[in-house]
Amino acid sequence: MSVYLDCNATTPVEPAVLEVMLRYLAEEYGNAGSRTHEFGVRAKQAVERAREQVAAVVAARRDDVIFTSGATESNNIALLGLAGHADSASRRHIVSTTIEHKAVLEPLEHLRTLGFDITLVALDSTGRIDAQAILAAVRSDTLLVSVMHANNETGIVQPIEVIAAGLPDEVWFHVDAAQTFGKLIDPLQNPRIDLISISAHKVYGPKGVGALISRRRLGNRPPMAPLMFGGGQERGVRPGTHPVHLIAGFGVAAQFALRDHAQRTATCLRFRDDAVTAVQQLGGQINGAEEHCLPHVLNVSLPGLNSEAAMVSLKGMLALSNGSACTSTSYEPSHVLVAMGLDQERIDSALRLSWCHATPAVDWQHVCQVLRRMM
Incomplete structure (x- = not known):
């Protein structure tokens, strides 16, 4: 074999994750938005429990977790969702790198067509970005810096702690942590990282669910607008019926990742x-x-x-x-x-x-x- x-x-699914998913498919199948009966109440409890389990991995608050379909959607919300704030803040410059996942590079190219100025910092044969080159690229009109935590092709870990320490307060910091959530713990617990994109299926959970961590800093969250409309779920940033079985499985996967x-x-x-x-x-x-x-x-x-x-x-x-x-x-x-x-x-x-x-x-x-x- x-x-x-x-x-x-993608990783294999932990047996305990599969067990909880089957329970919320076959037995506890309520809609987390149904407030009038116990099936809905228990479904909502499962969602909130998973929110706490995911938040604990990165030392975030429960209400910092926005459930999505995965890191690709989380990246899109983080990058495109901030676009509407750019004009009011007079900031239309974004700094990223040449080795980002396509789920970051392609939204950035779309923003370029909308008139944003995108700086992609290059690297050398080590596969590691120079943190000082990122910080040197930041300007007075920079809205966001987006740097992946570890590259999906090479596995090389980027110096996000150094970047976080050197950024001005007014610049938002986004990290694509699809490859490191639940695997490298301390760096992602840094409160200076405002936005973190993650996928459950990279950490022994199910495909089709992930999260965007959106932290408060200096009293404010990143001012993201939704990309879809149609409901008030996930603080209005990501509407739609919660896939309770996927979210519950993600929560268990996150809990095990932190523990083990x-x-x-x-x-x-x-x-x-x-x-x-x-x-x-x-x-x-x-x-x-x-x-x-x-x-x-x-x-x-x-x-x-x-x-x-x-x-x-x-x-x-x-x-x-x-x-x-x-x-x-x-x-x-x-x-x-x-x-x-x-x-x-x-x-x-x-x-x-x-x-x-x-x-x-x-x-x-x-x-x-x-x-x-x-x-």
């Missing part, structure tokens, strides 16, 4: 040691600075080996990828590896391995034998 090594695309993150990290690091040894035996190169990489991610280039051919040869042994799942239908070079300045051969041979605490052991010697025959 193939070993799943694509956890950056140290143990999970240690397990992932042990797996990483074996994977790095195998890469070294093949003469491979790790893309990005190892000292800044998440414990459960490796982006590697194997000399003389096309990544597509490698994935085909390993089918049935390893399930892995060569980039973001959100752009997997495209065979264009990774915009992240291009931004890092890697040469074409290294980009073409790049593979992403991402695992979790539940990933079984891999027969790395057999994997190396298969790949050597192709090199």
Whole structure:
């Protein structure tokens, strides 16, 4: 059976998460907006309990949590929702980076067509953004700085704490934390981060639910306008009937992530040691600075080996990828590896391995034998 090594695309669902989801599908199926009977009351209680569980991971308040369909929607609300405030504040400049997920880069391009000035800060082959370059790009008319916490393709963690410490009070700070929520705890508890985008399915919860954390700072929340209309749910920012089973599952996943993150990290690091040894035996190169990489991610280039051919040869042994799942239908070079300045051969041979605490052991010697025959 193939070993799943694509956890950056989506993680397996924890059994306890599935159990609570089934209960709110089959037994407690009320609408959280129904105030007139006990089914609705219990559904609302489940939603509010999950809100507390998600908020606890980032040391936020319960009412800071806005449930969404996932980090892509959260990113769109954070970026596009602030656009209406730009004119009244005389701030139409946004700072971000060249390695953001498409769920950030594409909304930024849309804002550019509306007359916003977008600065994308570049990086080098380490895959890590220079915090001082971000801060130097901030101007008197800057509305927002948006920087991902860790890159989904390389796993390289960005210096969000340094950026947060150096930003002027009047600039809002958004972090796409899809890859780090529940995995790197302390950095996301920084109260200077105003907006955090997260997805449940990256942290052993269900697909189709996520959240936008919107913190109060200096007495005010980021002044976001809704992108959809039709109800008062989620403080009017994100209307629609709550998917109670998904939200309840997300809450349990968040609770487990906070409780077990140290143990999970240690397990992932042990797996990483074996994977790095195998890469070294093949003469491979790790893309990005190892000292800044998440414990459960490796982006590697194997000399003389096309990544597509490698994935085909390993089918049935390893399930892995060569980039973001959100752009997997495209065979264009990774915009992240291009931004890092890697040469074409290294980009073409790049593979992403991402695992979790539940990933079984891999027969790395057999994997190396298969790949050597192709090199």
